[in-house]
Amino acid sequence: MSKQNDNQHALNGNAPLTATSSKRDVKAEPPVVEETDVKLGGTKSYAGGVPAVTSAMKHALGQMTVTNTAKTLLAVNQKDGFDCPSCAWADPDADRSIGEFCENGVKAVSEEATKKCIGRDFFAKWSVEDLSRKSDYWLGKQGRLAEPMILRKGKSHYEPISWGDAFEVIAKELNALGSPNEAVFYTSGRTSNEAAFLYQLFVRQFGTNNLPDCSNMCHESSGVALKSTVGVGKGTVSLHDVEHADVIFVVGQNPGTNHPRMLTALQEAKRNGAKIVSVNPLPEAGLQRFKHPQEVVGVVGKGTKLSDMFLQVRINGDVALYKGILKEIFEEEERRPGQVLNHKFISEKTIGFEELRENITRESWSDITEQSGIARERIKEAAHLAMSAKRLITCWAMGLTQHKNAVDNIQEVVNLHLLLGQVGNGGGLCPVRGHSNVQGDRTMGIYEKPAEAFLAKLDQTFNFMSPRAHGYDVVESILAMAEGKVSVFFCMGGNFLSATPDSNYTGKALQNCKLTVQVSTKLNRSHVVTGETALILPCLGRTEKDRQASGEQFVTVENSMSVVSMSKGVLEPVSPHLKSEVAIVAGLAKATLGSRSAVDWDTLASNYDHIRDLIERVVPGFENFNQRIRDQKTFVLPNCVRDGWFDTPDRKARFTTHRLPKLNLAKDQFLMMTIRTHDQFNTTIYGLDDRYRGIYNGRRVVMLNRSDIDEFGFKEGQWVDLTSHFEGQTRLGRRFMVVPFDIPKRCAATYFPESNVLVPVQSVAEKSGTPTSKSIVITIAPTKYADADLADEVKALQEEFSE
Numbered sequence: 001m002s003k004q005n006d007n008q009h010a011l012n013g014n015a016p017l018t019a020t021s022s023k024r025d026v027k028a029e030p031p032v033v034e035e036t037d038v039k040l041g042g043t044k045s046y047a048g049g050v051p052a053v054t055s056a057m058k059h060a061l062g063q064m065t066v067t068n069t070a071k072t073l074l075a076v077n078q079k080d081g082f083d084c085p086s087c088a089w090a091d092p093d094a095d096r097s098i099g100e101f102c103e104n105g106v107k108a109v110s111e112e113a114t115k116k117c118i119g120r121d122f123f124a125k126w127s128v129e130d131l132s133r134k135s136d137y138w139l140g141k142q143g144r145l146a147e148p149m150i151l152r153k154g155k156s157h158y159e160p161i162s163w164g165d166a167f168e169v170i171a172k173e174l175n176a177l178g179s180p181n182e183a184v185f186y187t188s189g190r191t192s193n194e195a196a197f198l199y200q201l202f203v204r205q206f207g208t209n210n211l212p213d214c215s216n217m218c219h220e221s222s223g224v225a226l227k228s229t230v231g232v233g234k235g236t237v238s239l240h241d242v243e244h245a246d247v248i249f250v251v252g253q254n255p256g257t258n259h260p261r262m263l264t265a266l267q268e269a270k271r272n273g274a275k276i277v278s279v280n281p282l283p284e285a286g287l288q289r290f291k292h293p294q295e296v297v298g299v300v301g302k303g304t305k306l307s308d309m310f311l312q313v314r315i316n317g318d319v320a321l322y323k324g325i326l327k328e329i330f331e332e333e334e335r336r337p338g339q340v341l342n343h344k345f346i347s348e349k350t351i352g353f354e355e356l357r358e359n360i361t362r363e364s365w366s367d368i369t370e371q372s373g374i375a376r377e378r379i380k381e382a383a384h385l386a387m388s389a390k391r392l393i394t395c396w397a398m399g400l401t402q403h404k405n406a407v408d409n410i411q412e413v414v415n416l417h418l419l420l421g422q423v424g425n426g427g428g429l430c431p432v433r434g435h436s437n438v439q440g441d442r443t444m445g446i447y448e449k450p451a452e453a454f455l456a457k458l459d460q461t462f463n464f465m466s467p468r469a470h471g472y473d474v475v476e477s478i479l480a481m482a483e484g485k486v487s488v489f490f491c492m493g494g495n496f497l498s499a500t501p502d503s504n505y506t507g508k509a510l511q512n513c514k515l516t517v518q519v520s521t522k523l524n525r526s527h528v529v530t531g532e533t534a535l536i537l538p539c540l541g542r543t544e545k546d547r548q549a550s551g552e553q554f555v556t557v558e559n560s561m562s563v564v565s566m567s568k569g570v571l572e573p574v575s576p577h578l579k580s581e582v583a584i585v586a587g588l589a590k591a592t593l594g595s596r597s598a599v600d601w602d603t604l605a606s607n608y609d610h611i612r613d614l615i616e617r618v619v620p621g622f623e624n625f626n627q628r629i630r631d632q633k634t635f636v637l638p639n640c641v642r643d644g645w646f647d648t649p650d651r652k653a654r655f656t657t658h659r660l661p662k663l664n665l666a667k668d669q670f671l672m673m674t675i676r677t678h679d680q681f682n683t684t685i686y687g688l689d690d691r692y693r694g695i696y697n698g699r700r701v702v703m704l705n706r707s708d709i710d711e712f713g714f715k716e717g718q719w720v721d722l723t724s725h726f727e728g729q730t731r732l733g734r735r736f737m738v739v740p741f742d743i744p745k746r747c748a749a750t751y752f753p754e755s756n757v758l759v760p761v762q763s764v765a766e767k768s769g770t771p772t773s774k775s776i777v778i779t780i781a782p783t784k785y786a787d788a789d790l791a792d793e794v795k796a797l798q799e800e801f802s803e
Contacts, residue, residue, distance in 0.1 A: 024156065026132035026529050028497060028507025029757050032734045032785065038698030040716075040739060043283075046303055047256035047263060047692060048103075049291030056106035059686060063110035068571055072109050072543055075570045076101045079633035083557045083567040085112055085190055085542045086681050088433035089259045090239040090561040091634070099294060102260035107679075107686040112521055112541040116143025117574050123149055123158035128528040136498055136753060137685040137699075139523045145538035146575035153532045163579065166535055167591035173488050173515045173533075174592050180207030180467070184477045184486050187213040187446045188494025189435025190542070192555035192567070194611045195581035196437075196444035197619075198604060199492060202589035204445075204455075205464060205597050209471035210486075213446045214494060215438055216474035221401040221768040222431035223442075225410035229418075229654045231647030232640050234439060236428035237393055238561050243268040245427060247389035249382075250307075251279040251318065251413070252399015252774075256286015256692060257678045259432055262395075263290040267304045275385055278307040280399060281315050281673065282703075282749060283742055285692035311382060314373035315671045315747045316403045316775050319661055321379065322412035324368040326360045328383035329419060340387055342421030349646065350418050352655035359657035367660055373744050386416060391426040397434070399673075402774040406765040408658040418653055424641050433560040434682060436542075440558030443619060443637070448473050457618045462599060473769045474500060478761055481509035489531065490517045492581065493539075495524035498683040498752075501759035501771040502731070519584055524683065525753075540580045544569040548583065549606035555582075556612075556629055562637040564622075566629050582608060665746055665777065669725070670708070673774040674752040674759070683753055690751075695739060702780070703741035703749040712780065714738045719783040722750070724758035724776050733758045735783050748778060 060069045075081030077091050077100040084101060086108035091100065101109070122142065128151060131139065148166045149158040161169070174183055185203045187196060203211055215223065223233030230236065242248065242265045255262040266276060267290050278287040287310070291303030313321050333340040346353050369376055386392055394417065400409040410431075417423050433439050445454055448471035455466040472480055478500060480486040489496075489510065496518075500506045510516055513531030520527070521541050527534070540546055546553040546569060554568035579587070586605035589597065604610050609626050616625040621637040628635045640647040648654065663671060677699065679687035689696045693703075702722060704714070714720065715738065722733040733755055743749060750758075752773065763772045 024511075025129050026507070028503045028525070028529050030525070030754050031133060031135050032700070038701065038737055039696040041694040041696060043694045043742070044285040044692045046289035046291050047260065047286035048293050049298055049303065050293070051691065052103040053293045055691070056103045059107045059110045063114040065115060068113055071570050072113055073099065073101060073106065076105060076109055079566070080568070082542045082569050083436055083565055084108060085436055087259045087261075088189070088436050088438060088560045089261045090559045090563055091565065093239060097294060104257065104260055104681060108681055108684070109543060111140065111684060111686065113543045113571055114143055117146040118143045118523065119146035119575070120149070120160045127156040128158070128530070129156060132525070132528040136525055136683065137688065139525060140684055142523050144522060144574045145520055145536055147538060147577040149536040151530060151534040158536065161535070163587065166537060167587050169533070169535065170490070170515065170517055170588055171591040174206065177488065181210060181471070182486055183208060183488040183490065184210045184212065184472060184480070185490045185492070186474070186477070186494070186496055187211065187441050187492045189214045189433075189438030189441060190493050191437060191441055191581055192557060193437065193440045193444050193564070193615065194555050194608045195492070195585055196441040196446050197615050198582055198585045198589070198611060200445040201458070201462065201599070202585055202593070204458065204466045205462070205589070205593055205599070207467055209448055209450060209467050209469065210477065211446050211448050211471055212474040212477050213438070213441055214435060214499065215442055216769060217499060217771055218398055218434050218438070219401055219431050220473075220770045221406035221765050222396075222410055224768040225407045225414065226429065226431070229411055229414045229656060230423065230429070230641050231653070234562055234639065235430045235560055236423055236639060236641040237430050238636070238642070239265060241391065241426050241428065242266075242393055242430065244272055245269055245274050245389070245391045245393040247275045247277070247385050247392050249277045249279060249386070249392075249394040250287060251394060251396040253280070253395060253397035253432060254282075254284040254286060254675070255432070256284055257676060258397065258434070260286070262432065263306070264292065266290065266306050267292060270304055270306060275308045276306050277309045277311065277382055277385060279311045279313055279318070279321065281313060281744055281747055283310060283312065309382060309385065311374050311378060312744060314371070314744045315673050316405070316661060316663065317372040317374070318400055318409045319405060319412055319658060320368050320371035321374055322416060323360060323363050323660060324365070324372060324374070324376070324379040325383040325386060326412070326415060326419065327363060327365070327368065328380050329387060330357060330360055332383070332387065341419055345421035346419070350653045350655060351650070352657075355657050356415060356655040363660055367662070371660060371662060386420065389420070389422065389427065392417065392420060392422040393427055393430055395430040395432050397432050399774060402765070402770055402772055404763070404765055404772050404775060405658070405661050406770055407767045411656040412658065415655055418655055423653070424644050428641065431560070436559070437557040439560060439562070440556070440564070443558055444615070454618070461614060461617045475761060475764055475769055475771060478502075478506050478509045481512050484512060487514040489513050489515070491526065492519050495526050495683040497526040497529050498524065498756070501756055501763070501773060502761035503753070503757040505761050519581065537584055538575070538578050539584060540569070540573055540578050542567060542569060543571050544573045544578075545571065546580045548580070548608075553580070553608045555608065558637070562639055563634055564629065564637060565634045582611070668779050670704070670746050670748045670778050670780065672722070672724075672748040672750060672755070672758070672776040672778045674755050674776075675749050677751055680751075693741070698737065699751050700736050700754055701739045701750065702736040703739050703743055705743050705745045705747065706740040708745055709738060709740055714780070716740050720780050721783045721785070722755070722758060722778050722780055724760065724778050726760040726763050726777070729760060731758050731760065734785050748780075
């Protein structure tokens with residue numbers, strides 16, 4: 001199928017677009033001034049332990065009452081409780097500990113269950129122009145959104161609006177469009193299965209497949225790579241598999257910060273005898289040693305050593321590394337014919353083997369070692385660990401998925417597993433998802449390129465004809481807004497502006513819209529850089545009780561390992577004016593579609609069992625949905641690879657071949673990747689410290705190899721400007737502090753969203769369209785911006801800290 005519109009775009013300007021308009025002078029970038037006096041300390045050699053407990057309790061008791069702290073932490077990730085609103089790591093299948101949470105999970109729960117809330121008085125005081133000059137950290141700390149608000153055309157302050165009037169504003173704008181394709185409906189990964197299913201149904205009955213989601217920016221590359229090779233766009237292993245693997249490769253991932261509960265599974269695997277190989281440009285504390293906070297040895301002892309081998313690959317050196325591993329395996333097969341490769345599996349269940357062998361044989365060891373940054377002996381050692389495994393698992397995250405050749409990265413991992421027959425045997429492939437229901441949203445149909453089988457079932461169940469033309473993904477949506485092809489942008493959760501690339505361009509694109517709508521729990525930058533008219537629709541959080549006409553409701557989510565779980569909040573809502581995501585979708589659908597839809601939206605919103613009955617009729621694997629989720633609290637969805645077959649046209653897995661990426665930087669250039677701090681989940685900033693990396697009280701830093709700092713004449717603590725280079729365009733990131741770090745030469749690391757301004761909107765992964773946030777070519781120069789040039793931002797910053 002072809003897209004409804006082909007985006008033809010050309011950005012002309014060696015300077016970035018700015019998110020300003022004649023009516024609202026708002027800032028798309030976070031403030032440039034130094035948040036505080038940045039302090040550097042020593043990097044940590046372990047994750048968890050007493051500091052994790054101390055940090056967790058500090059955040060919990062700082063945001064919640066003692067009673068609510070106890071209520072939430074005893075209920076989070078429990079079978080009768082609620083699913084943590086942060087990462088998508090799997091919960092234990094059987095018994096769960098009394099504290100089934102991690103430090104960053106506590107931070108996420110505390111942010112949502114905070115005592116503070118904001119409404120009409122707050123927005124009467126603060127204009128959007130003033131709010132846009134505040135940091136993302138400050139915005140998030142103001143509290144929960146308490147009532148619906150509208151920013152009217154030409155106005156600078158939000159004002160209250162009733163729910164009914166808010167739905168009418170949106171419906172009027174949507175129904176006035178020349179085509180349904182002039183609206184975009186984005187989804188973040190926190191949206192429940194029930195809300196996501198209802199949302200996509202509404203959007204398709206409205207008439208478009210413009211359903212981009214946060215997967216487009218993270219694991220879209222994984223889905224594309226896996227679907228085309230093994231027939232399923234999800235991971236193929238269970239939590240039990242991870243705990244009983246012989247060898248685990250953890251690639252392009254920092255679980256100590258991004259998925260801390262994964263460390264418990266890695267610890268269990270180590271205790272069962274597993275070898276762990278970590279592959280990453282940065283050494284991360286969470287892959288060195290883990291001190292389990294709920295164990296005596298984790299509190300007073302040394303904890304558990306995790307990684308047996310660390311391969312410090314260059315940024316985007318992963319294809320080269322895996323080609324080297326494959327080359328060593330082929331060479332070992334020549335030395336020991338018939339004893340290395342799984343020939344039976346290869347001959348019976350795969351195609352493309354000879355092409356792969358020819359491709360790998362052609363590669364030279366000199367190119368492999370140069371592009372990967374890893375010595376041949378180290379590659380050989382890693383290859384022999386893989387060959388020794390009875391059950392090999394590879395886990396990965398954004399370090400593989402956000403490059404131009406991201407799909408190739410992942411397919412080289414697949415090649416390794418297919419050569420050794422390491423899929424469906426207790427070994428396999430494990431893309432570790434970020435947000436807690438990002439995988440479930442896709443299962444429910446949140447996708448701009450839906451499968452025909454899904455649409456046919458939807459049409460049959462609801463007696464209408466879904467649109468077939470593919471919609472816009474995230475980057476295509478930004479381009480369409482910038483070009484005036486989209487005038488309504490509806491955002492179901494998340495912080496779109498701070499999550500997306502090219503902050504100034506994206507801000508300008510949002511301002512091109514007539515209407516932008518944000519369904520949110522807390523204030524963020526997407527509420528202040530808006531269309532002509534903007535709405536904030538405050539929703540219930542995961543921690544809160546959801547009462548509808550038929551009584552208290554629960555929702556469901558799907559984790560990284562295809563396990564569907566019940567989630568039921570335990571706290572009273574922070575405000576009586578909140579609606580659930582389901583109720584918001586139903587109210588909007590009813591107001592917009594009216595008699596054009598035969599769906600009884602009120603009935604569905606009154607009792608979520610009715611939604612689950614409909615999901616059962618449309619989505620495979622959800623048979624007896626209501627009964628199973630009530631009786632079992634969790635169940636596992638079908639997975640063809642785990643079940644022993646490949647959902648490809650000929651039922652065979654595919655070996656794939658790829659060229660070796662060769663990075664040729666100019667003499668003054670670096671390759672930059674964007675990363676999170678330990679006080680951060682996605683775009684939510686919990687604090688200003690990155691404890692494990694030894695960076696405190698600030699976020700605008702650039703991590704460089706110490707030898708590069710010396711060679712280029714920089715100094716530790718110096719303020720520099722970063723300029724990105726892409727197809728003749730440049731983008732400027734002002735005032736980043738130089739921090740020496742253990743990172744490969746000519747590589748750099750910065751935090752997002754501060755450095756998103758440097759990521760070109762057109763720079764995306766081949767085949768998946770994911771922004772290349774881990775492969776940005778930059779140059780570095782002493783800053784041209786003195787404090788006097790930033791007087792307004794300095795004043796705003798002083799106000800933040802005085803408050």
